[in-house]
Amino acid sequence: MNKFRAAVVTVAAVAGLAVAVPPAAQAANGCKTGGRSYMCEFGITTKKLPDGTKQVFVVSVDRSVWTRWTDSDGDxxxxxSMGGVAVSAVVITDEAPWRFAIHVIMPDGFGWYRLRDVNGYWTDWARNPDPK
Known part of the structure; x- marks a missing residue:
């Protein structure tokens, strides 16, 4: 639970920085990776998986979260699209070797997350519990 609370605090701190930048300025600062435009100031979040493959997450210029991953050959x-409307960078918390969660702040000011299970399936977005 401490990792979870730390992620909520980290996401909240990042969101405070993100909300201070006007949306028009953010859209003008879009970067590209693998053909996908994303919010430069939120960067690319990478998760290395136990088999050496990796999965990346970006917040697109339309504010939705997007992901892609490598296969065993590196392709x-x-x-x-993972949906959502993010106003912060993606933060990852590890639950187990193949199980992790992504966290973002959404426009309501709350942290939201999606959890990946060991089989690669994702939950729907859910609001983080109050970190108090």
Whole structure:
């Protein structure tokens, strides 16, 4: 639970910085990776998996979270939308070797997360519990 609370605090701190930048300025600062435009100031978040493959997450210029991953040969998948409306960078917390969560702040000011299970399936977005 301490990792979870730390992620909430980290996401909240990042969101405070993100909200201070006007949306028009953020859209003008879009970067590209693998053909996907994303919010430069939120960067690219990478998760290395136990088999050496990796999965990356970006917040697109439309504020939705997108992901793609490598296969065992190092080839990249197509981008897949994870939805959401993020006003912060993606933060990852590890639950187990193949199980992790992504966290973002959404416009309501709350931290939201999606959890990946060991089989690669994702939960829907859920609001973080109050970190108090």
């Amino acid at each position: 990249w998948s197509e981008w897949e």
